[in-house]
Amino acid sequence: xxxxxxxxxxxxFIFQSSEIYGGVEALWDFGPLGTLLKNNIKLEWIKRFIxxxxxxxxxxxxxxxxxxxxxxxxxxxxxxxxxxECKKCHSRFRxxxxxxxxxxxxxxxxxxxxxxxxxxxxxxxxxxxNLMFKTFLGPIEDKAHTTYxxxxxxxxxxxxxxLVQESMRLKLPFGIAxxxxxxxxxxxxxxxxxxxxxxxxxxxEYFVAPEEDEKYFNIWLEKWEKFFLDLGIKKEKxxxxxxxxxxxxxxxxxxxxxxxxxxxxxxxxxxxxxxxDYDLKRHSQFSGQDLSYFDEEKKKKYFPYVIEPTMGLxxxxxxxxxxxxxxxxxxxxxxxxxTKELEVLLKLDKKIAPxxxxxxxxxxxxxxxxxxxxxxxEILKPYFTCQYDELGSIGRxxxxxxxxxVPFAITIDFETLKKDDVTVRxxxxxxxxxxxxxxxxxxxxxxxxx
Ligand code: GAP
Numbered sequence: 548x549x550x551x552x553x554x555x556x557x558x559x560f561i562f563q564s565s566e567i568y569g570g571v572e573a574l575w576d577f578g579p580l581g582t583l584l585k586n587n588i589k590l591e592w593i594k595r596f597i598x599x600x601x602x603x604x605x606x607x608x609x610x611x612x613x614x615x616x617x618x619x620x621x622x623x624x625x626x627x628x629x630x631x632e633c634k635k636c637h638s639r640f641r642x643x644x645x646x647x648x649x650x651x652x653x654x655x656x657x658x659x660x661x662x663x664x665x666x667x668x669x670x671x672x673x674x675x676x677n678l679m680f681k682t683f684l685g686p687i688e689d690k691a692h693t694t695y696x697x698x699x700x701x702x703x704x705x706x707x708x709x710l711v712q713e714s715m716r717l718k719l720p721f722g723i724a725x726x727x728x729x730x731x732x733x734x735x736x737x738x739x740x741x742x743x744x745x746x747x748x749x750x751x752e753y754f755v756a757p758e759e760d761e762k763y764f765n766i767w768l769e770k771w772e773k774f775f776l777d778l779g780i781k782k783e784k785x786x787x788x789x790x791x792x793x794x795x796x797x798x799x800x801x802x803x804x805x806x807x808x809x810x811x812x813x814x815x816x817x818x819x820x821x822x823x824d825y826d827l828k829r830h831s832q833f834s835g836q837d838l839s840y841f842d843e844e845k846k847k848k849y850f851p852y853v854i855e856p857t858m859g860l861x862x863x864x865x866x867x868x869x870x871x872x873x874x875x876x877x878x879x880x881x882x883x884x885x886t887k888e889l890e891v892l893l894k895l896d897k898k899i900a901p902x903x904x905x906x907x908x909x910x911x912x913x914x915x916x917x918x919x920x921x922x923x924x925e926i927l928k929p930y931f932t933c934q935y936d937e938l939g940s941i942g943r944x945x946x947x948x949x950x951x952x953v954p955f956a957i958t959i960d961f962e963t964l965k966k967d968d969v970t971v972r973x974x975x976x977x978x979x980x981x982x983x984x985x986x987x988x989x990x991x992x993x994x995x996x997x
Contacts, residue, residue, distance in 0.1 A: 632671040748859055825853075
């Protein structure tokens with residue numbers, strides 16, 4: 548994990564928020580490459596689940612909502628963690644994670660666990676702590692104006708259920724999707740971007756006839772899992788975890804987590820829940836608006852059930868980084884003199900790699916080569932995220948590119964000036980091919996799409 552954190556900082560993927568002030572726990576900023584990576588994952592998600600799913604539409608709701616939303620949703624009463632305090636150093640922990648992932652069960656602190664801060668063994672009894680961040684709507688800071696930063700994106704998909712269904716003339720089954728920020732005042736943090744206080748969720752509320760809930764639960768579980776495999780995550784690093792009935796969230800009939808084997812162990816990457824008709828019924832009750840659905844075929848009115856596949860983007864990013872990270876001691880190129888250095892290869896799937904193509908003049912002190920390389924850069928940049936790099940030996944530049952997962956590197960050499968072709972190096976195979984400049988865009992498009 549330290550290696551991933553250090554690479555992320557060194558190469559502009561992820562930085563600690565407000566680092567110049569000493570940083571803030573569990574808040575992370577995405578740097579230039581991290582932002583591109585995150586956007587690419589979002590775009591893949593939108594393509595897969597909105598563009599290619601004709602029954603799913605995308606919305607973009609607000610982070611702040613009417614205060615009643617959070618009473619109706621059950622978050623004001625139920626969105627709590629049990630918190631225990633070490634009696635010696637007063638550090639606070641989630642009761643079910645007293646020591647580094649060691650599960651002791653909700654509401655019960657076992658004495659044999661030691662405080663990770665001071666080794667103390669005596670904890671207070673567990674008490675409830677609401678994870679939502681409170682704020683005020685408008686200038687008056689009283690109870691009537693109190694609301695919360697959303698802890699999930701789901702609720703605006705329920706409050707907008709009727710508006711979306713009617714404006715888009717949708718019939719069951721259909722889904723409303725959203726990707727956006729969520730906030731949780733987590734007690735136990737750490738493990739880099741795994742559990743943060745501000746993060747992005749991508750989720751779908753898929754509305755179905757009540758009797759079809761189990762069928763669609765299984766369909767969505769498969770689709771969700773496939774998305775991770777198609778992002779290049781290794782199959783053996785994924786598994787399912789079925790939540791026992793007694794630990795289900797207040798709204799859930801069934802929840803299955805998709806877990807990833809992170810460096811600190813198997814942990815939740817994403818999930819699929821059957822939220823039943825809980826949310827639509829509760830919002831109908833609290834708002835006084837009828838959110839039931841009239842089924843024209845069955846000629847009856849009912850509250851649809853909701854299947855909710857959800858994923859946290861930061862966790863997906865952490866999983867793809869861990870999965871793609873490789874170290875090669877002695878260097879990748881066995882034909883040249885082996886380096887003493889450890890070379891890093893970030894084998895990111897081409898679809899999500901932040902930079903797709905690098906353009907490198909063989910040397911920087913030959914004006915004609917630099918001029919030609921810049922021409923090639925101008926040709927390619929409308930089509931791909933490109934990086935122009937002329938600093939250092941060509942081998943060193945390849946290594947820098949491998950470290951950030953650039954799939955293709957193009958070298959402009961003296962042959963280029965004669966034949967108008969370039970070498971294209973493939974990150975994964977290190978094979979080099981000569982390609983005519985006029986064919987370069989199509990060649991790269993084809994390679995990047997397959
Ligand atoms: N609407 C359902 C919902 O919010 P959740 O399991 O509480 O379900 C959804 O959260 C996803 O968000 C999780 O599967 C996880 O990937 C991610 N997630 C949850 N809490 C997080 C946190 N504190 N930091 C980063 N990601 C988090």
